[in-house]
Amino acid sequence: MRFKKSIVLITTCLLMLSSNLSAETEKECFEKVSRGVFKFNKGFDKAVLRPLAVLYNKLPEPVKTGTGNFTSNVGTLLTVPNHILQGQWKLAGESSASFFINSTIGILGFGNPAAKMGLKNQQEDVGQTLGAYGVSAGCYFVLPILGPTTIRDTIGMFADTFVDPFAHITLREKELLSVSGSDIDYYSVKGATSINFRADNMTNLDSLEKNSIDMYAALKSLYLQNRAQKISNTFSSEDSDEWNELNK
Amino acid sequence: MKRLINILVFLTLTLTSFNSFSYNSDPKAFINELVNDAIATLSNKNISKIDKNKKIKTIALKNVDVEALGQYTLGNARKNLDQATLEKYKILFEKYFLKSLTSRLKDYSSQKFEVLSAEQKSETYTIVNSKTVKSSSGPEIKIDWRVYTKDPTKPLIRDLIVEGLSLAKTQKEEFASILNSNNNDINVLFTKLEEFIKD
Numbered sequence: 069m070r071f072k073k074s075i076v077l078i079t080t081c082l083l084m085l086s087s088n089l090s091a092e093t094e095k096e097c098f099e100k101v102s103r104g105v106f107k108f109n110k111g112f113d114k115a116v117l118r119p120l121a122v123l124y125n126k127l128p129e130p131v132k133t134g135t136g137n138f139t140s141n142v143g144t145l146l147t148v149p150n151h152i153l154q155g156q157w158k159l160a161g162e163s164s165a166s167f168f169i170n171s172t173i174g175i176l177g178f179g180n181p182a183a184k185m186g187l188k189n190q191q192e193d194v195g196q197t198l199g200a201y202g203v204s205a206g207c208y209f210v211l212p213i214l215g216p217t218t219i220r221d222t223i224g225m226f227a228d229t230f231v232d233p234f235a236h237i238t239l240r241e242k243e244l245l246s247v248s249g250s251d252i253d254y255y256s257v258k259g260a261t262s263i264n265f266r267a268d269n270m271t272n273l274d275s276l277e278k279n280s281i282d283m284y285a286a287l288k289s290l291y292l293q294n295r296a297q298k299i300s301n302t303f304s305s306e307d308s309d310e311w312n313e314l315n316k
Numbered sequence: 317m318k319r320l321i322n323i324l325v326f327l328t329l330t331l332t333s334f335n336s337f338s339y340n341s342d343p344k345a346f347i348n349e350l351v352n353d354a355i356a357t358l359s360n361k362n363i364s365k366i367d368k369n370k371k372i373k374t375i376a377l378k379n380v381d382v383e384a385l386g387q388y389t390l391g392n393a394r395k396n397l398d399q400a401t402l403e404k405y406k407i408l409f410e411k412y413f414l415k416s417l418t419s420r421l422k423d424y425s426s427q428k429f430e431v432l433s434a435e436q437k438s439e440t441y442t443i444v445n446s447k448t449v450k451s452s453s454g455p456e457i458k459i460d461w462r463v464y465t466k467d468p469t470k471p472l473i474r475d476l477i478v479e480g481l482s483l484a485k486t487q488k489e490e491f492a493s494i495l496n497s498n499n500n501d502i503n504v505l506f507t508k509l510e511e512f513i514k515d
Binding site for chain 2: 097099167174268270271272274275279280281282284285286288289293294302310311312314315316
């Protein structure tokens with residue numbers, strides 16, 4: 069009970085801090101610390117994540133595609149309630165249908181027949197839902213291992229474990245429709261998702277590192293642009309006013 | 317024999333360079349021709365690395381609005397600089413951009429590329445939508461091109477938007493971060509750019 073109270077208190081404080089910071093998404097919480105954590109994460113990536121991703125990329129294509137489909141299908145369980153919370157009924161329906169079809173015809177989600185039927189399955193989380201409700205990102209910082217985030221997205225990440233049915237049956241070991249699991253299942257899927265993401269972005273991240281004069285700032289910009297795009301559900305980066313100033 | 321090969325390579329390069337000056341003025345066709353030309357150049361095993369770089373630089377300088385991109389990247393900081401400093405920045409940025417572009421293109425040259433559609437956003441710019449095809453060397457990536465069309469006969473690329481993420485904006489925020497961390501001292505940015513160019 070005391071734990072629950074503390075969570076509510078911390079969340080309220082963080083939300084208030086987040087709102088006070090308005091739209092200043094580029095604002096840093098504690099840049100020096102974040103740069104230190106970023107350095108540590110780069111070391112972790114070099115020693116653990118990248119080598120695993122290199123090995124993963126050597127797997128046969130069907131294995132990689134199957135793993136990607138499986139983790140994405142599990143992610144749909146978090147997407148559906150977030151679509152509902154955002155009032156996106158059509159997308160919630162499409163994601164639910166996608167999960168049902170892929171989990172059955174697609175054999176536990178290793179196949180993706182839903183995509184061939186034209187069913188969209190975009191990933192949504194609580195951070196995006198909060199953003200859709202107008203909660204500003206708050207300041208930016210970097211978490212060990214987990215990487216770039218903002219105050220809103222950290223709260224969202226924590227709340228994800230309450231909204232996500234998969235976390236409910238694994239992390240909290242609750243039974244849902246006669247299905248249950250353990251925290252090992254949860255962390256295994258999260259680990260596989262990270263390796264799959266790292267492997268997919270091998271060229272992108274290597275190229276970014278080679279061509280950046282400040283990789284920390286480049287990743288921060290990419291993270292914030294990506295989150296803004298996911299919240300608005302648009303697919304283009306518009307910055308017309310400043311470009312128009314430069315019209316000759 | 318070696319001399320003959322050199323002459324042939326020189327002629328090929330000269331002819332293909334002329335081709336690069338005359339891309340289609342329709343934004344969609346322009347991007348298609350330009351990217352395929354750049355990829356063909358980088359994957360051509362009969363051209364030396366130096367000549368490849370030269371050709372990519374020629375293509376870029378003719379078809380990218382490097383000056384506007386440089387100013388955009390510098391953000392509001394450009395408004396507080398004198399003419400001489402801006403000139404120095406312009407020269408350094410061009411070198412930085414060309415080196416970074418060549419390196420990035422090399423990283424992606426093994427991927428197949430498709431231009432999908434174009435949408436005219438205003439009189440001065442069009443967004444061209446394209447993608448790289450999913451293969452063993454990488455997943456499908458959506459790439460949008462911001463093409464400046466104030467002169468309809470000579471379109472110019474201003475930005476690449478990869479999966480919704482603007483490379484120009486990323487670069488701009490990188491430069492801003494360096495300036496912010498160093499009391500807006502432009503010389504620190506110049507040093508960083510010089511180090512990048514030298515490496």
